[in-house]
Amino acid sequence: MKKKLDPLIKALGHPFNDVQLLDLALTHRSQGNHNNERLEFLGDSIVNFLIAEDLYERFPEAREGQLSRLRARQVKGATLAEVAREFNLGDYLRLGSGELKSGGYRRDSILADSLEAVIGAIYLDAGMQVARERVLDWFSGRLDNLTLNDTQKDPKTRLQEFLQSRQFALPRYEVVQVEGEAHSQLFTVECVIEQLDQYPLGIGPSRRHAEQEAAQKALQALEVK
């Protein structure tokens, strides 16, 4: 088993004392009762704490709401899955046959959960300081690029708050076009703000992306900073 995991261990940067902990961290619940869910529970709380601590120190002027938003972006499933992909974590997962067939090793949620389990495993193997060094190393590029400007709320939220503060009705988002095949669709969404006579369009690979783009255009049209 150890040999097979060697490239992953090297990528993670932690030579496990007890490689069975890593093996367990890679075992999805579709494999049976002895799986990584408990390690994921532990690892989730550790990565939350480590990112919180780093942001607390990194942004001494940030307010609590800003720190919360910065952290939410780092520990959300999509980001954790991105980090997991940098280690090719999906190639090492032990999945039941159903999940294997359906491509579970590519799914964001399974990758994110497994990365949290790996963090739990490193903590149990070597303690908080080693876990801190590994997690901050993996996230360093993302953390170094953060600025307090990143703490702005997303466009849809800002648009909603702007309209509410002025007693206008909330915007409506309508899908006006879907192009392309099943796995590479392009959505066009209209953001309808009748009272202000604004109907900007947004285009994106998902309905959500298209809505955010449309909201961003509405904010620009309404000159909301």
Add this chain to the structure above:
Amino acid sequence: MKKKLDPLIKALGHPFNDVQLLDLALTHRSQGNHNNERLEFLGDSIVNFLIAEDLYERFPEAREGQLSRLRARQVKGATLAEVAREFNLGDYLRLGSGELKSGGYRRDSILADSLEAVIGAIYLDAGMQVARERVLDWFSGRLDNLTLNDTQKDPKTRLQEFLQSRQFALPRYEVVQVEGEAHSQLFTVECVIEQLDQYPLGIGPSRRHAEQEAAQKALQALEVK
């Protein structure tokens, strides 16, 4: 300042090296920009981790969902506020005049947030091991009394899942009576399950309590374990 905080420091069980950290942890945002919100952000992640770690070790057989439910109960606002009251934390809070007048020092949310800030302050003052000892000491009675039976979901959730699994319509909860004065009301709620001809009543100091009691009675009547 130090003298005034002495009884609190004794109750918390941590002689601060930097008592200004404790002072900041006790400063509500109603006092101004220099307040405890950043410490609360940090402390929240620490208490989440410490309770997760304790439960992970304490219940080696528990599944992730059980651990999550056990933790949720320990770190929810009402429990943190309970712990804060054991230290009379409210007596030491620095609140703006508006919050003082409206009795903010008695509010669960302010007490819970302040306790998290105190945990963040202890961590910054003395590190994780000291924070671990303090938090587990404060929570020891509650943690020692936990059993895996406590991981049962609440009655309303269980009733809903039972009915859904049998394709029955969801129950309706109707307030049938409210007695008493504004601050000591007693709610009577009927849990209506027409298809099974069940209409049990629940009584409690809030609508939520009364609903849970009514759901519990429905579960008993339907002999759901």
